[in-house]
Amino acid sequence: MTNHFNEMSKLLASLGRKHNLSTVFNDFLTLGICSYHRTNIQTRLQEVDTANEKLYLQTLKKYDKNEISIFPKILGELQLQVYKHPYSDILGEYFTEHITRGENGQFFTPTPICELLAKLSVEKQTVTHKSILDPACGSARMLLRFAKDNPKNDFYGADVSNTCAKMSTMNFFLNGLRGEVAWMNTLSMQWYGGWHINTNGIGIIPIEKEDSKIWSNPLSPKSDEPEMGQQLTFF
Ligand SMILES: C[S@@+](CC[C@H](N)C(=O)[O-])C[C@H]1O[C@@H](n2cnc3c(N)ncnc32)[C@H](O)[C@@H]1O
Structure with a gap:
């Protein structure tokens, strides 16, 4: 450490x-x-x-x-x-x-595994202009690791734990990830709060569920393909 x-x-x-x-x-x-x-x-x-x-x-x-x-x-x-x-x-x-x-299952993925998954998630070229979602993001370390190689994307993280959502929000802001963190249950879609981060060049802005892309675009239970547009999903 x-x-x-x-x-x-x-x-x-x-x-x-x-x-x-x-x-x-x-x-x-x-x-x-x-x-x-x-x-x-x-x-x-x-x-x-x-x-x-x-x-x-x-x-x-x-x-x-x-x-x-x-x-x-x-x-x-x-x-x-x-x-x-x-x-x-x-x-x-x-x-x-x-x-x-x-x-509460809050063991986060060890960094070397995050590295491996980030490499396996993409072909040779860097991914750009996509939406990258982790619907149970913990402290957002999987998203952080992916952003290291592929920064020019929009990032989305959700977690049912308030502490996890706040850790993710801080990690997004400090590392310059642009996107959204939702404090919500991504299975029942119960919403508790959320933030837009680094959007329009402005720091952290609290949002309501109506402003949330994650809440308005739930993962489809019928399809393997998420509905949030062009998206890579981590779990
Ligand atoms: C094993 S951790 C994985 C965290 C992260 N994806 C990683 O790889 O490091 C699982 C996370 O899922 C969250 N979680 C569990 N049930 C959830 C639900 N229904 N909706 C959103 N988050 C949930 C937990 O709070 C925990 O932070």
Whole structure:
């Protein structure tokens, strides 16, 4: 594991001494998403999103001043990790090692297998201008690995777990994947929330189900061919 993973783990653990570690990790993801909300300076100057600010302040409420100062440091470690090792997934590593330890089937595909699948999914040429979906995406590491070789596509990830959807959203944003993450049950199509990421050059934007391509284009149970247009699907 890298220094940044170790530093991020230490910082999260320091908050975990007083608070539940799973809550701390979840709050960190929420704060990250709020921080990258519409990261376009022009838009920020023009509009104040009160819902986003309310969520940000509400999330911080349970922490004292010293604890609050730790969250930007965690984000800094994550950003440095992505800067030095693009398309890596330390959020997913941390989640499986310290939070779920494999509960609820949340073992993510090991990186070498993601690499193999990404290579096997395409012919010799790079894939471009397609929709790439993982309907049970975990931390989105399969999509990340595919994007490393084939960045010029639209990426879609869905997961029934709120933490997984938020890890994916952060991973999409920091690695420059353009597309959508849905927090939803892709079998029952129950919708809980979602985000557009890096679309129109603007950071992370919360969406309703009516704006979601994943929710409006369910995988067809009758056909092997997904209905989302030209699409590669991972599971
Ligand atoms: C084994 S993990 C695989 C994650 C990822 N595709 C990978 O390869 O690393 C399975 C994921 O499916 C999610 N999941 C299970 N049932 C689901 C459902 N009905 N709708 C959406 N996601 C689901 C779980 O929360 C978990 O994150």
